[in-house]
Amino acid sequence: MTRDPRYDILFEPVKIGPVVAPNRFYQVPHCNGMGNLRPRMLAAMRGIKAEGGWGVVCTEYCSIHPSSDDLPHPYNSLWSQADIKANALVTEKVHEFGALAGVELWAAGASGANLLTREVPLGVDSRPNLAGHPLQTRAMDSQDIKNLRRWHRTAALRAREAGFDIVYIYATHHYLLSQFLSPEHNHRTDEYGGSLENRVRLVRELIEETKDAIGDTCAVAVRMAADDGTGTPDEPVTGERREMFEMLAELPDLWDINVQDYEHEMGVSRFVKEGSLEKAMHYVKSITTKPVVTVGRFTSPDTMVAQIRRGITDFIGAARPSIADPFLPRKIEEGRLDEIRECIGCNICYTGDSLSVPIRCTQNPTMGEEWRRGWHPENIEPKSHDALILVIGAGPAGLEATRALGQRGYQVMLAEASTELGGRVAQECRLPGLAEWGRVRDYRVQQIQVMPNVDVFLDNDLNAEDALSIGADHIVVATGAQWRADGFGRYHTKPCLNLGPSRQIFTPNDIFSGHLPKGRGLVFDDDHYYLGSVLAEALVAHGAEVCFVTPENLVSAWGVNSDEQHQTQQRLIELGVQIITAHGLDEFDGAEATLGCVYTKQTRVVAADAVLLVTARTPNDSLYEEITAKIESDPPAKYPTVDKIGDCDAPAIIASAIYAGHRYARELGTNMEQSDVIRHDRLFDPN
Ligand code: ADP
Ligand code: SF4
Numbered sequence: 001m002t003r004d005p006r007y008d009i010l011f012e013p014v015k016i017g018p019v020v021a022p023n024r025f026y027q028v029p030h031c032n033g034m035g036n037l038r039p040r041m042l043a044a045m046r047g048i049k050a051e052g053g054w055g056v057v058c059t060e061y062c063s064i065h066p067s068s069d070d071l072p073h074p075y076n077s078l079w080s081q082a083d084i085k086a087n088a089l090v091t092e093k094v095h096e097f098g099a100l101a102g103v104e105l106w107a108a109g110a111s112g113a114n115l116l117t118r119e120v121p122l123g124v125d126s127r128p129n130l131a132g133h134p135l136q137t138r139a140m141d142s143q144d145i146k147n148l149r150r151w152h153r154t155a156a157l158r159a160r161e162a163g164f165d166i167v168y169i170y171a172t173h174h175y176l177l178s179q180f181l182s183p184e185h186n187h188r189t190d191e192y193g194g195s196l197e198n199r200v201r202l203v204r205e206l207i208e209e210t211k212d213a214i215g216d217t218c219a220v221a222v223r224m225a226a227d228d229g230t231g232t233p234d235e236p237v238t239g240e241r242r243e244m245f246e247m248l249a250e251l252p253d254l255w256d257i258n259v260q261d262y263e264h265e266m267g268v269s270r271f272v273k274e275g276s277l278e279k280a281m282h283y284v285k286s287i288t289t290k291p292v293v294t295v296g297r298f299t300s301p302d303t304m305v306a307q308i309r310r311g312i313t314d315f316i317g318a319a320r321p322s323i324a325d326p327f328l329p330r331k332i333e334e335g336r337l338d339e340i341r342e343c344i345g346c347n348i349c350y351t352g353d354s355l356s357v358p359i360r361c362t363q364n365p366t367m368g369e370e371w372r373r374g375w376h377p378e379n380i381e382p383k384s385h386d387a388l389i390l391v392i393g394a395g396p397a398g399l400e401a402t403r404a405l406g407q408r409g410y411q412v413m414l415a416e417a418s419t420e421l422g423g424r425v426a427q428e429c430r431l432p433g434l435a436e437w438g439r440v441r442d443y444r445v446q447q448i449q450v451m452p453n454v455d456v457f458l459d460n461d462l463n464a465e466d467a468l469s470i471g472a473d474h475i476v477v478a479t480g481a482q483w484r485a486d487g488f489g490r491y492h493t494k495p496c497l498n499l500g501p502s503r504q505i506f507t508p509n510d511i512f513s514g515h516l517p518k519g520r521g522l523v524f525d526d527d528h529y530y531l532g533s534v535l536a537e538a539l540v541a542h543g544a545e546v547c548f549v550t551p552e553n554l555v556s557a558w559g560v561n562s563d564e565q566h567q568t569q570q571r572l573i574e575l576g577v578q579i580i581t582a583h584g585l586d587e588f589d590g591a592e593a594t595l596g597c598v599y600t601k602q603t604r605v606v607a608a609d610a611v612l613l614v615t616a617r618t619p620n621d622s623l624y625e626e627i628t629a630k631i632e633s634d635p636p637a638k639y640p641t642v643d644k645i646g647d648c649d650a651p652a653i654i655a656s657a658i659y660a661g662h663r664y665a666r667e668l669g670t671n672m673e674q675s676d677v678i679r680h681d682r683l684f685d686p687n
């Protein structure tokens with residue numbers, strides 16, 4: 001297929017100072033939980049983006065000197081010759097496919113704690129660490145500023161030696177340079193504080209000095225927030241920020257623009273929709289002749305074209321859409337729009353950085369596995385043998401196994417008990433704010449329905465006899481899990497005996513099937529991720545008065561890792577939900593719930609007509625057990641292999657179910673064991 005001419009504009013080359021981007025697809029810097037700890041994994045992942053058609057591929061934040069260390073969050077670095085070699089792995093991969101490589105030079109300021117290097121963190125003034133560590137920065141004196149400028153220049157030279165084409169001055173995200181710019185944070189009385197001109201001085205110097213050092217061959221980009229948080233939603237860029245942009249407008253070769261509020265910039269789809277930064281971007285583009293890049297979780301080529309034609313941006317910046325589908329540009333170029341794997345805005349990718357582990361993606365199971373397992377997002381080994389595979393259950397695990405097995409060329413039968421595909425995803429995407437999660441199902445269904453070797457059977461609740469009578473060579477059970485109604489979970493390590501009457505006890509499965517409580521509802525969330533709070537929101541939407549109880553100190557505490565916790569708690573407060581933290585549900589008698597304090601064991605009583613338990617799930621593994629037992633007791637003529645995957649094996653997040661389905665399909669017929677296929681990228685010695 002060929003490209004629709006409507007999208008030609010996306011494939012125009014764009015000049016950025018001394019270099020030229022081959023198209024307008026620009027993967028902006030994004031963290032990934034690998035950084036300088038896992039350089040081979042990082043290089044392979046970035047290389048795949050370039051192969052997929054991204055014209056510019058950037059690294060994540062890259063420390064210029066040991067005085068900027070962010071561990072436990074993995075970052076890149078250019079401190080030494082060894083770092084140059086590690087970064088050259090990235091640039092070589094990116095260049096192999098004709099893309100430009102960018103690097104985001106970074107100075108931490110009050111956000112870095114230097115727990116690895118034990119250097120004293122340097123700040124615009126002496127202030128408490130912004131990540132909550134019990135330490136303060138040292139106020140930079142004039143020698144510190146001279147040192148910083150020297151380190152930045154040296155890092156820029158190293159970046160060029162490593163092969164980068166675009167080098168960033170990173171003046172946003174609450175790191176050091178953004179604090180120099182900020183009237184709120186910069187209280188200095190020297191030539192770097194006070195007036196606007198003084199506060200902009202350091203950024204200006206760094207732009208000029210970087211240009212002087214490498215500007216003849218490398219483009220110099222500035223990443224900065226369009227707003228300073230003082231504007232309105234309709235006019236976010238106001239007052240002094242405008243003057244700041246006007247002062248610097250023509251200095252860099254490229255502007256990479258975001259907004260102050262990180263939760264807005266990379267908000268989960270529950271709270272922030274596609275293209276939400278537009279109002280802030282418009283102003284920057286209007287005051288500079290230099291190219292501008294911005295993000296917006298763009299996945300629709302029509303929206304991308306509109307953004308460029310309407311003068312909002314010159315490049316389609318992306319982090320998450322490039323993670324969910326590294327081949328998004330190629331698919332647009334080749335007219336394969338149906339094959340785009342759209343990001344769902346769940347931010348599981350971001351949890352890699354939060355938790356210091358390699359990046360994962362809900363939609364793209366190969367993300368982070370490009371080097372370690374040698375997985376490619378688009379290519380997969382053809383089948384090793386002719387075989388019929390029966391997949392039971394069409395949730396994310398079963399759908400992905402079916403899709404990838406079908407892609408390998410196997411004959412696949414997918415049986416689903418209900419009348420719709422998608423399993424938990426089909427149910428959860430009907431909840432408030434989660435509509436985009438339906439893309440997990442949609443992408444796979446779209447792929448499966450054009451595969452002649454895949455047959456789908458809805459409304460087929462198989463038992464062991466049915467499953468074995470089909471004569472499949474391989475059976476894979478992906479029957480999911482059910483939420484428990486007995487309170488068992490983290491708080492109650494045994495089923496709770498004091499819950500009754502059962503008609504007033506609800507689980508998420510009841511809500512999915514439209515069976516909602518009436519009156520005052522108490523949500524007991526011992527799961528600590530998104531579902532409890534989303535269900536509380538759903539109950540409010542149905543007119544219930546809701547009390548939300550959690551043994552944690554925060555609503556949806558695990559959501560800290562996906563950067564949605566703050567918005568989640570804010571949402572429940574705004575909805576008028578009564579929030580009781582640090583309490584467990586001890587008893588419910590049908591009219592009152594008794595709650596126990598996790599610290600003191602003191603109890604309190606709240607009125608409730610119904611309790612919704614979000615605590616733990618029971619795997620639906622009885623079919624798997626029955627099939628294996630039957631094979632043992634009554635051996636059939638032909639023995640199928642039998643496996644279980646996804647939530648029916650071990651309940652987890654959707655990303656894990658997709659991964660399990662993908663892995664099953666990849667490894668069928670390979671006799672691979674986990675230890676054979678994981679390569680350890682550690683103790684990197686580039687010499
Ligand atoms: P996962 O997240 O592991 O993919 P889900 O709970 O989302 O699990 O999906 C499991 C799917 O399996 C559901 O759509 C459910 O209807 C289906 N299922 C459960 N038991 C059977 C069965 N015996 N036969 C066919 N399909 C089943
Ligand atoms: Fe998008 Fe979720 Fe994948 Fe991140 S993990 S890229 S938010 S689908």
